[in-house]
Amino acid sequence: MRTEIATLGEFGLINRLTEGLTPKNPSTRYAVGDDAAVLTPASGTETLVTTDLLLEGVHFDLTYVPLKHLGYKAAVVNFSDIYAMNGTPRQITVSLGISKRFCIEELEALYGGIRLACDAYGVDIVGGDTTSSLTGLTISITCIGEVEKGKAVYRNGAKESDLICVSGDLGAAYMGLQLLEREKVVLNGTGQEVQPDFAGKEYLLERQLKPEARRDIIQKLAEAGIRPTAMMDISDGLSSELMHICTQSHAGCRIYEEHLPIDYQTAVMAEELNMNVSTCALNGGEDYELLFTVPISDYEKVDNIEGIRLIGHITKPELGCALITRDGQEFELKAQGWNPLKED
Amino acid sequence: MRTEIATLGEFGLINRLTEGLTPKNPSTRYAVGDDAAVLTPASGTETLVTTDLLLEGVHFDLTYVPLKHLGYKAAVVNFSDIYAMNGTPRQITVSLGISKRFCIEELEALYGGIRLACDAYGVDIVGGDTTSSLTGLTISITCIGEVEKGKAVYRNGAKESDLICVSGDLGAAYMGLQLLEREKVVLNGTGQEVQPDFAGKEYLLERQLKPEARRDIIQKLAEAGIRPTAMMDISDGLSSELMHICTQSHAGCRIYEEHLPIDYQTAVMAEELNMNVSTCALNGGEDYELLFTVPISDYEKVDNIEGIRLIGHITKPELGCALITRDGQEFELKAQGWNPLKED
Numbered sequence: 001m002r003t004e005i006a007t008l009g010e011f012g013l014i015n016r017l018t019e020g021l022t023p024k025n026p027s028t029r030y031a032v033g034d035d036a037a038v039l040t041p042a043s044g045t046e047t048l049v050t051t052d053l054l055l056e057g058v059h060f061d062l063t064y065v066p067l068k069h070l071g072y073k074a075a076v077v078n079f080s081d082i083y084a085m086n087g088t089p090r091q092i093t094v095s096l097g098i099s100k101r102f103c104i105e106e107l108e109a110l111y112g113g114i115r116l117a118c119d120a121y122g123v124d125i126v127g128g129d130t131t132s133s134l135t136g137l138t139i140s141i142t143c144i145g146e147v148e149k150g151k152a153v154y155r156n157g158a159k160e161s162d163l164i165c166v167s168g169d170l171g172a173a174y175m176g177l178q179l180l181e182r183e184k185v186v187l188n189g190t191g192q193e194v195q196p197d198f199a200g201k202e203y204l205l206e207r208q209l210k211p212e213a214r215r216d217i218i219q220k221l222a223e224a225g226i227r228p229t230a231m232m233d234i235s236d237g238l239s240s241e242l243m244h245i246c247t248q249s250h251a252g253c254r255i256y257e258e259h260l261p262i263d264y265q266t267a268v269m270a271e272e273l274n275m276n277v278s279t280c281a282l283n284g285g286e287d288y289e290l291l292f293t294v295p296i297s298d299y300e301k302v303d304n305i306e307g308i309r310l311i312g313h314i315t316k317p318e319l320g321c322a323l324i325t326r327d328g329q330e331f332e333l334k335a336q337g338w339n340p341l342k343e344d
Numbered sequence: 345m346r347t348e349i350a351t352l353g354e355f356g357l358i359n360r361l362t363e364g365l366t367p368k369n370p371s372t373r374y375a376v377g378d379d380a381a382v383l384t385p386a387s388g389t390e391t392l393v394t395t396d397l398l399l400e401g402v403h404f405d406l407t408y409v410p411l412k413h414l415g416y417k418a419a420v421v422n423f424s425d426i427y428a429m430n431g432t433p434r435q436i437t438v439s440l441g442i443s444k445r446f447c448i449e450e451l452e453a454l455y456g457g458i459r460l461a462c463d464a465y466g467v468d469i470v471g472g473d474t475t476s477s478l479t480g481l482t483i484s485i486t487c488i489g490e491v492e493k494g495k496a497v498y499r500n501g502a503k504e505s506d507l508i509c510v511s512g513d514l515g516a517a518y519m520g521l522q523l524l525e526r527e528k529v530v531l532n533g534t535g536q537e538v539q540p541d542f543a544g545k546e547y548l549l550e551r552q553l554k555p556e557a558r559r560d561i562i563q564k565l566a567e568a569g570i571r572p573t574a575m576m577d578i579s580d581g582l583s584s585e586l587m588h589i590c591t592q593s594h595a596g597c598r599i600y601e602e603h604l605p606i607d608y609q610t611a612v613m614a615e616e617l618n619m620n621v622s623t624c625a626l627n628g629g630e631d632y633e634l635l636f637t638v639p640i641s642d643y644e645k646v647d648n649i650e651g652i653r654l655i656g657h658i659t660k661p662e663l664g665c666a667l668i669t670r671d672g673q674e675f676e677l678k679a680q681g682w683n684p685l686k687e688d
Contacts, residue, residue, distance in 0.1 A: 029390065030496070030498065033499075033592070034429065034498050034499050034500075034576070035394060035425040035426075035428040035429050035499075035576050035577060036392040036393055036394035036425050036426055036428075036429045036431070036487075036489065037392065037393045037394070038390050038391070038392060038429070038491075038496050039390060039391040039392075039393060040390050040391070040493070041385050041391055043387065046373065046382050046383060046384050047382070047383040047384070047385055047391060047488075048380040048381065048382060048383075049380055049381045049383060049435070049437060049470060049471060049486075049488060050379060050380035050381070050437075050471065051437040051439055051471060051472060051473055051484070051486055052439075052473050053439035053440075053441055053473045053475055053482065053484055055441050055475065055476075055477050055478070055482065056478075057478040058441075058475060058476055058477065058478060059475070081379040081380050082379075082380055084379040084380075085378065085379050085380045085382070087380070091393070093393060093394075093395040093486060095395055095396075095397035095484055096397075097397055097399050097402075097482070126393060127393060127394065127395060128395060129395055129396050129397040131397055131399065131402060131403070132399075132402055133399050133402065134399070134400075134401040134402060134479075134480065135478075135479040135480065136478065136479065138397065138399065138441070138482055138484075140395070140397055140439055140482075140484035142393075142395055142437060142486040143380075144391075144393060145380065147382075149384070152374070152382050154374065154378050155377075155378050155379075156378075231379075232378070232379050233379060248377070
């Protein structure tokens with residue numbers, strides 16, 4: 001089934017995509033359909049705002065990314081930013097720039113992925129903009145979140161002797177991307193429809209194609225009575241993000257290679273590709289795990305939480321940012337994370 | 345002077361563009377530089393959210409639109425949506441997708457236009473996303489506004505016998521676009537650097553290249569103690585917007601051709617192009633004037649406000665939406681406004 005967009009026009013398309021949306025949050029007073037959405041933030045809260053712009057060919061490749069997964073991921077990466085402030089995502093606006101090569105059914109798949117993510121995380125779609133694009137697909141999502149007054153966690157609060165913690169594991173999303181890129185080359189080479197072999201690598205694909213935001217970690221930290229001194233999500237790579245925290249907190253850090261959390265599949269894939277797995281964990285982006293610091297007095301509390309790994313500690317700024325390797329050598333951390341504006 | 349973007353990278357560029365930004369609004373608690381901005385809405389207010397996606401080749405043509413004007417307009421059209429809810433714009437996020445053909449100085453011009461608009465309207469830039477684009481320039485702006493609790497004006501409140509009002513005049517921005525397109529063709533045809541002749545048509549160009557949002561009208565209405573029953577801004581053309589109000593309010597309307605507000609320059613240009621000036625006023629688009637309805641009991645109050653024109657009245661839904669021409673004929677209104685998803 002392939003229905004051309006022109007048969008519906010802008011308003012018909014918007015109606016089709018947003019059909020049956022019902023607000024889940026009491027703060028959503030008026031959603032899609034007017035010049036602006038109207039929100040009523042709960043008293044005693046502050047409002048968080050984050051936004052992401054995703055462009056075809058730069059942030060995603062539709063050769064191997066299904067549109068529904070793309071929609072899901074586009075929403076989740078915004079939720080991740082809100083959790084990284086110690087907040088809860090409540091509303092998003094969704095702007096799409098779409099070229100004629102897409103049909104209504106494809107846009108429903110994309111929007112369906114966004115709606116699925118919103119359902120999973122309790123977020124309302126409250127507005128957006130839909131327009132044609134002369135070239136690739138453009139997705140711009142803005143997320144509005146809520147945090148109890150004074151409870152937001154910034155990047156600039158890390159103090160000397162604080163422990164550096166990471167949720168989940170690192171490098172798997174990057175390995176998933178390598179895997180997809182490899183299969184793409186193989187397929188292009190043969191010109192045949194070969195079913196790619198991803199057996200034993202499902203976790204890597206899932207991390208790349210359907211990442212989740214760590215709402216569970218934020219909840220566990222709250223339950224344990226831990227308030228991080230600094231926090232951010234890892235989208236561009238651990239090294240790069242850690243350096244943001246250190247720069248903004250006027251601090252240095254030491255992290256330990258042996259403590260970097262790495263999944264078995266990530267290690268196997270790195271081996272296959274002849275890559276250093278620690279480098280992947282440090283610089284591979286799109287993990288969407290949380291990186292945060294806690295006072296050393298919270299050591300026992302945080303060490304008891306499943307899914308959190310202590311990887312090092314904060315130092316005086318003069319000591320710089322360094323990685324201690326397994327054999328005890330010290331290397332200065334470099335931000336080699338993904339930087340679309342420096343690429344060739 | 346032409347500095348390549350790659351010399352600064354993403355974070356260097358963001359620092360350069362956002363340098364010296366200082367929040368003007370007490371509700372802006374934390375702006376650029378973390379995972380999300382933190383806002384503290386004033387008590388007794390509701391939060392408004394609107395967003396616009398602008399794509400090169402679809403919404404603007406850099407052949408004749410200076411980047412600074414483009415930035416100004418991209419911000420102002422969002423402010424216009426907030427005023428159209430009877431609110432005040434307070435914050436924006438700015439996402440840019442930029443190709444390598446742009447240099448730092450050009451992006452400074454674009455961002456400078458956005459900053460100028462923010463200064464003029466008292467709005468803070470609190471975040472955004474900057475990335476490379478493989479093709480054209482992409483601008484996505486989300487605006488956060490504030491309105492006193494219960495004072496938001498929607499599109500759905502128009503009642504039978506309400507008066508239909510329009511601010512300013514209509515069709516000039518569309519004529520400005522025609523003028524620019526005509527000069528572009530002339531210039532392309534000769535292949536020469538001819539200075540285009542815009543004498544006597546400055547107003548049309550200004551309306552197209554540097555529109556303003558009608559904050560002044562919102563203030564005058566408040567001072568006069570008038571609360572519109574329905575309101576929106578005219579971005580796609582009067583006909584199209586009026587039909588939105590009527591559909592959402594379950595009403596019909598009668599508007600009068602002789603009351604359509606049209607500037608002298610608009611009329612002259614329409615004549616030159618052999619176009620019907622009323623059609624331009626009805627379907628032109630990008631006017632960013634306010635269209636609103638008020639109870640008939642407010643007739644004298646609203647009639648006393650300079651810059652507001654009464655163009656008709658709301659009827660029962662069964663009567664449909666119609667234009668009464670100068671010679672007394674009745675024509676059904678059609679939404680022929682700009683619709684990028686229906687274009688060929």
